[in-house]
Amino acid sequence: MSNAAIGEGIGQPVRRKEDFRFITGNGHYTDDIARPRQTWAYFLRSPHAHAKIRGIDTKSAETAPGVVAIFTGKHVADDGLGGLICGWTVSSKDGTPMKVGPHPILAVDTVRYVGDHVAMVVAETLAEARSAAEMIDVDYETLPAAVALAACQSKDAPQVHPEAPRNTCFEWELGNKSETEAAFAKADRIVKLDLTNNRLIPNAMEPRAALGEYDKGTGTYTLHTTSQNPHVARLVLSAFVGVAPEHKLRVIAPDVGGGFGSKIFIYAEETACVWAAAKVGRPIKWTADRSEAFLSDAHGRDHLSHAELALDKNGKFLALRVKTVANLGAYLSTFSASVPTYLYGTLLSGQYDIPAIYVEVDGVYTHTAPVDAYRGAGRPEATYLVERIVETAARETGIDPAEIRRRNFIRSFPHQTPVIMAYDAGDYEASLDAAMKAADHKGFPARKAEAEKRGKLRGLGFSSYIEACGLAPSAAVGSLGAGVGLWESAEVRVNPTGNVEVLTGSHSHGQGHETTFAQLVASRLGIPMEQVEIVHGDTDKVQFGMGTYGSRSGAVGMSAIVKALDKIETKAKKIAAHLMEAAVEDIVFENGTFTVQGTDKTMPWAQLALSAYTAHGFPSAEIEPGLKEGAFYDPTNFTFPAGCHICEVEIDPDTGVTRIINFVAVDDFGTIINPMIVEGQVHGGIAQGIGQALLEHGVYDPESGQLITGSYMDYCMPRADDLPSFNLGFTKTVCPSNPLGMKGCGEAGAIASPPAIINAITDALGIRDIEMPATPARVWAAIQSRPRAAAE
């Protein structure tokens, strides 16, 4: 169906404006850009998880063919450059701030993970840079490494940073300890569960890349890079690293091939490229190969948790207590401290009325790659814990899994949880009912029996999830330790011919903002979408913005656009009133036409736009020429997307292979602008969740700290034949805190799906738990170790 047939209004599945360039090979990703006299960078990386650097000899490498320059940590330090920062400070229970070790751009005297940056070689070609790097002689004194998370806090464990004894960065807590203890003391039943949330490696298909340039004439730097938030990158590179003053640094994130969190962060390579461009006086290009991406992109998840749920005799939840050890890797990445704390502990109430919650999280350094936000960021870990222990409680009490959820759902709003969040709207039973219907829950016993006849094991698993998106009210995150505010900006520029440019601080790297945002603007102004251009990703064009992550671009980014459009309408009505000689209160703006109420006087949008710029006869004291308005929108609350996912699996007990028979997702995202794009977001999220549950695992050798899963031959990315088609549905409660009523949809699939899958597998096998990823080997082993009675 063409867009002409379906219309372009809000709620229509408008086909994407950005697609033409991508399907014809005309996208502009960072690595596609080439500059005259461009050089190539290659980073020599540590082959050891932990070592002292006794010396680096670059002499013979410097004379290798094509070499332009070689930089080490000493050059960076001599130039006075600061290290990379963590933008969120978390404090421990005793009030002390987190213990932060330095994070140099190039290692100075110690390397702390395999892949840590030791030297940067700049050469005429990538092959020459790579060859020269092999000639650099680094004198390492290898040291024992702290790798296995469970052992890293022992007093004998090797230390990652001297600043953090026992590798403990923080010991954080949230909730009410004494109320929780009291509730446990009077509980009729306590359900306990130990859980591992497996380490994941994000793997956006476009590897990270950078093109650093320096203009000697003006003293300005330009960095093209694969960023989800170019303004934040510029701020960090200016204010903290000190590459260049903010007004002398332009950061451009052109087409970006997926992010999933991994491109939020400010990394060493991009920083080094823009810094060194001035040193060598030529542009420097760097593009990660996939092996480097595995080693050096920030990883995700990696928690060990113990959870206990207290219930009364009717299956009502009384309290939840949780102890989690979260892996931070070797250095704090840009937002890593916030992920296992404020993005995790605050969601532990799930969809349930739990009167008392207490959570402790130890953030722990290990000799592994930094761990930071990956699709969902803290919220998948919380949802996994809540939905796994709720399912376990259902099985231990003998209450039906749907029924135990119903008994505990929050049913009145606003609802203040014991862990900061104030849920504003939702209808959890509606999504559960819709999902059960779509999953043909009633027919499951018959399907299970039929599968049994074929020697197969069927299981059904629920996940009633909630997440907090629309990150976030600046005052709220500021009080919790964020170094930034999480508002968003927009500017609407109306041209004299009536077409419109909308500048947004959000950044699209697959989400389709150029379409969705244009849909909003076009329908508001009553003009065709083709007359609306969405501009993003360039700090010289967009004044400032916070970027795209945490499912924030709809709820926050589009709210900023609405605010700017409100101002446009206000001014345009003023102009219309003047031109049509009417009172401004009498001007109505509808379908692209200004009308004087109760008369036949009208003025089309394009004519008004032109008049705004000719400005003939404007009363200059009252109306300025031009039509351009900007806005900053700061949300007043988080948004709370929620829903229910149900997964049905069939397991072959001979091979341990799990097949997903049906995957149902019913989500409440509030208002949806473009259902086609929203469904696509859910599909992708579910696929990453299925990846976590069944396939993906970032594994380091516990002794050597070598990354064992460092390529697509070892790290199991979901392929098309690993996945089913998905069965989606929506319910709707409008978000009361933003003008469009939107909640956000980018992460729900990855947040909700893992527990649904593991609940289904444990249901099929009649076991308490199975570690993710539930590979055929693990499932087969679980089947073999089941008590005989259960197996038969």
Add this chain to the structure above:
Amino acid sequence: MPVVAMTVNGKPASADVEARTLLVHYIREQLGLTGTHVGCDTSQCGACVVHVDGRAVKSCAILAVQAEGAEIVTVEGLAKNGELHPVQQAFREHHGLQCGFCTPGMIMTAVDLIRRKPNLDEKTVREELEGNICRCTGYHNIVKAILAASQEMR
């Protein structure tokens, strides 16, 4: 350095290349056709798929000199006379792409797949996409797009 000559998107192309140059790097860097992407270094992801003499080939898995004399078609050469190929149309119509990075390889693979197996079903499409990784779409809409295109082209 050896000279390599081939036809790319219907036009003759020849250049001096280092013997170790992969076809994908020749296409991207020497011919400036950056629609073909590099997403991995182990020939798994399929972002670099082009057609060599009408067959889908991972251009990171052959040397430029091995394509001597071959007819190469990249994603830039798929549309004819300004008219999108039905597979390109179907990817847009069915939202078979998000970030667009795997898309050129997916489309080139799909065109070859439909040529080889005109009567496709979902299972076959999913199995045949084994060599193309997408991180955004969960494949749902890619599969839908390929099935729709194969119907359209029947």
